[in-house]
Amino acid sequence: MGEARRRESQGLPPRAPKRTAAPDTSPRLAPWLPLTRNQANRFVSLTTRGAWVGIGALVLFWLTVRFIGPGLGWWALADG
Template sequence: MGEAKRRAETGAPPRPRPKATKPKDTSPRIAPWLPLTQKQGEQFVQVTTKGAWIGIGALVLFWITVRFLGPALGWWTLADG
């Protein structure tokens, strides 16, 4: 016996339908032979820009640690001073 028939005979409500998936990206492709859309290209630029700023911030923190924090705490001495 099928699930729908069993539910109908027992008086159970119909099985809930699955939620709709996210809408398909309909933006045009960057190039016809490349499987990337313009929206995906913009998202890539946003992610890499954010990653670059995180890297710059990490580099600044590393430089401050090496140049000022380490010598001030006696972890090491600088060769130039």
């Protein structure tokens, strides 16, 4: 039995149609470039967040190599 028949037999109203995302009405960066200002702003915020995640991962890696690994006896530093 299909969803529509089941809902009808149970006395339920028809299911509402799925909502689609509203089209991006922000102005384009350039008439020849298919990129809007909202898309550009989201790209900048995403890459900025990614850069900070990368910086944090680099600091964590450096702390592990320099202090945590030698402190736990996993390896010995060549300069120490």
